[in-house]
Amino acid sequence: MPEKVLIYSKFPKALMVRIGQRFELLDAAGKPPTEVFFAGELSGIRAVITAGGTALPGSVMDTLPSLRAIVCYGTGYDGVDLAAAGERGIAVGHSPGANAASVADLAVTLMLATTRRILPADEFVRDGSWAASKPSPLLRPLPGNPGRRVGVYGMGEIGRKIAGRMAAFETEVGYFSRSRQELPYRYFESLEALSEWGDVLMIAVRASTDTHHAVNADILQKLGPDGYVVNIARGSVIDEAALxxxxxxxxIAGAGLDVFEKEPHPQGALTGLLNVVLTPHIGGHTADSHAAMQDCVIANLEAFFGGKPLVYPVR
Structure with a gap:
């Protein structure tokens, strides 16, 4: 018989089809498991699939007395209480780098859409303003990419892919990360210094207590009136009210945002601003990324149920 796995977060059913071919899935559909299943059904659950941003505290782990593995669908794991998991002997895994290319692509897309005013330009054509030769201050000439200074905050797998893509656009690339790496980009000792130097701030850092509201009013002030911020990481990294x-x-001149502090409810004021491009957390939402993330989930679960260490553990 296939091993039973609890789906803790709410996922589209299509994303679980491949995983469901190998394991018996109990889908809590984003609700507390004890509200969906009887205690007897949960008592033997040894593994859980969750979305990294979904809160999974120790109190939930305690409702699953046999739980020994939490597998995150995606690279993030900020919602999992790692200390509680460690205290309970629960291994935590994720899908590192599986969606890095698609997230980096969206970061560049948001930057281009924002700096080139693509949404106002699209509306200018659709509403007949172009045909009527109406002037539009939003479509005045703006700086292009050659020589633009792009600062990447966080130089993990996604950050490195963003940096490589931006270098191809003839920009100058700098970065701030927890540690300096052997990369052909300028390293800055602080986020403040990076923001003061850069024209565009690309946020690619993990969510943590250290990065919560790291991009605040002071950082935005340092970017300046010709600066832009792009966030494809976690909404908690930006002080949304300050933004x-x-x-x-x-x-600042504009922003491109794929993530928000309270999803799916960004601050209403954001939706009324013409210098912002918004997308609904779709950075990793491509067919190839989902296939790669599913591969990681399956590999982690098969290793766990086979009595082996997780293939992609959170370190």
Whole structure:
């Protein structure tokens, strides 16, 4: 008989088809498992699949007395209480780098859409303003990419792919990360220094207590009135209220956002701003990325049920 696995977060059913071919899945559909299943059904659950951003505290782990593996679908794991898992002898795995290329692609897409004012340009054509030769201050000439300074905050797998893509656009690339790496980009000792230097701040850092609201009013002020911020990491990294103020007051020129502090409910003020491009957390939402993430989930689960260490553990 296939091993039983609890699906803790709410996932589209299509994403679980391949995994369901190998394991018997009990889908809590994003609800507390004890509200969906009887205690007897949960008592033997040894592994859980979750989305990294979904809160999974020790109190939930305690409702699953046999739980020994938490497998995150995706690279993130910020919602999992790692200390609680460690105390309970629960291994935590994820899908490192599986969606890095698609997330990096979206970061560049958001940067281009924002700096080139693609949404206002699209509307200018659709509403007949172009045909009517109406002037549009939003479509005035703006700086292009050659020589633009792009700062990458976080130089993991996604950050490195963003940097490589931006270098191909003839930009200058700099970065700030927890440690300096052997890379052909300028390293900055602090986020403040990177922001003061850069024209565009690309956020590619993991969510943690250290990065919570790291991009605040002071950082946005350092970017300046010609600066842009792009976030494809986690919404918690930006102080969203400070961002709204900076965008409204022209403290910065614009923003491209795929993630928000409270998803799926970004601050309403953001949706009314013309200098912002918004997407619904779709950075890793490509067919090839999902296939790669599913491969990682399956590999982790098969290793666990085979009595082996997780193939892709959170370190």
């Amino acid at each position: 709204v103020t900076a965008l409204t007051n022209n403290t």
